[in-house]
Amino acid sequence: MRFEARVEITHLPGILDPQGANVERALPALGFENVSQVKVGKSIRLVVDSADEASARAELHEMCRRLLANPVIEAYRIELTALDGDGAEPWPEAGRAERSSTVEHGDGAEPWPEAGRAERSSTVEDGAAV
Amino acid sequence: MSARVGIVVFPGSNCEHDVAWVVEQLGGNAELVWHADRDLRGVDAVVIPGGFAHGDYLRTGAIARFSPIMDAVAAHAAAGGPVVGICNGFQVLTEAHLLPGALQKNAGLKFLCETVEIRVESTSTALTNASRVGDTLNVPINHFEGNYVCDADTLAELHADERVVFRYTDNPNGSLDDIAGICNAGRNVVGLMPHPERASDRLLGSTDGVVLLESLLVAASNGALAASA
Numbered sequence A: 001m002r003f004e005a006r007v008e009i010t011h012l013p014g015i016l017d018p019q020g021a022n023v024e025r026a027l028p029a030l031g032f033e034n035v036s037q038v039k040v041g042k043s044i045r046l047v048v049d050s051a052d053e054a055s056a057r058a059e060l061h062e063m064c065r066r067l068l069a070n071p072v073i074e075a076y077r078i079e080l081t082a083l084d085g086d087g088a089e090p091w092p093e094a095g096r097a098e099r100s101s102t103v104e105h106g107d108g109a110e111p112w113p114e115a116g117r118a119e120r121s122s123t124v125e126d127g128a129a130v
Numbered sequence B: 001m002s003a004r005v006g007i008v009v010f011p012g013s014n015c016e017h018d019v020a021w022v023v024e025q026l027g028g029n030a031e032l033v034w035h036a037d038r039d040l041r042g043v044d045a046v047v048i049p050g051g052f053a054h055g056d057y058l059r060t061g062a063i064a065r066f067s068p069i070m071d072a073v074a075a076h077a078a079a080g081g082p083v084v085g086i087c088n089g090f091q092v093l094t095e096a097h098l099l100p101g102a103l104q105k106n107a108g109l110k111f112l113c114e115t116v117e118i119r120v121e122s123t124s125t126a127l128t129n130a131s132r133v134g135d136t137l138n139v140p141i142n143h144f145e146g147n148y149v150c151d152a153d154t155l156a157e158l159h160a161d162e163r164v165v166f167r168y169t170d171n172p173n174g175s176l177d178d179i180a181g182i183c184n185a186g187r188n189v190v191g192l193m194p195h196p197e198r199a200s201d202r203l204l205g206s207t208d209g210v211v212l213l214e215s216l217l218v219a220a221s222n223g224a225l226a227a228s229a
Helices: A018-030 A053-068 B016-025 B069-078 B088-095 B152-160 B210-228
Strands: A002-011 A042-049 A074-082 A101-105 B004-009 B029-034 B045-048 B083-086 B102-104 B112-120 B136-143 B147-149 B164-168 B179-183 B189-192
Touching: A002 A053, A042 A053, A053 A074, B004 B016, B004 B210, B016 B029, B016 B210, B045 B069, B045 B088, B045 B210, B069 B083, B083 B088, B088 B102, B088 B189, B112 B179, B147 B179, B164 B189
Parallel strands: B004 B029, B004 B045, B045 B083, B083 B189
Antiparallel strands: A002 A042, A002 A074, A074 A101, B102 B147, B112 B136, B112 B164, B164 B179, B179 B189
């Protein structure tokens, strides 16, 4: 099976995020006084062929642990989407909502750990230009 | 026979010739070793020099860690051989898990290029055996990611075993506990952000780095003696 994966990498809680702190200081200058807890991380996209979703996810975790993230300072979050059907292309501008996604966190390394994540609703949206 | 110091060259390394020049000035034999090689050719000590190995893509040192030569560097370290990482080399050694912790962006979010003062905190290492505890050295730094960080357990371990080798006297980058350099448990692997090779001639404004590279040659010679005994 073919999956598209999006890996979001952020600083671990307690690790200084100087970029986030600077952005947080800059936004009020534009009038956004209502912003807090800004984190700046990075996003990695890839396509992986694997036997099934479980093995794809296991491989993504391994990639994150060994290369994509540094577990000493970074947390990661994996979003996996099956590219089922013939000719399904990753990162389409449209049609994304019709596909199912799952999101999983690295061991003990969750961004936004302050509140129970499962209790909050979240949506995944793409920008107009990807 | 003079000590042989292997200096690993990655695509993007840029301090290898500076290190080689000082090693030769001090009577050692400097040999550049390409990162794609698998063999250290029997050198007595290894230096991972400064620069931007593999463009610093993803994270500093993240890709360099998987260069073919790194298996030989790890084996050399495991056998007790001296390994020193300077600046980007320090970042590579943490990514390779030869030293604990990580180097993140400077707290001030500025690339720092200035001479700083560091204090020698331990002399029982491959890079400080010819210096004295409490010596202060003026050595240049030249980095964006020099802000040392590790978890509380690791820091406690570093303190307990006196593995903090250098501290900044005036912390320039936000490093935890003013740490400028550390060593491994065996004290043969040392990483530091300042560049001793750039403080090795009066023309450069400081010769304070010489004692560190002399120490490395002493450690390399001892290793060579042990190997031939």
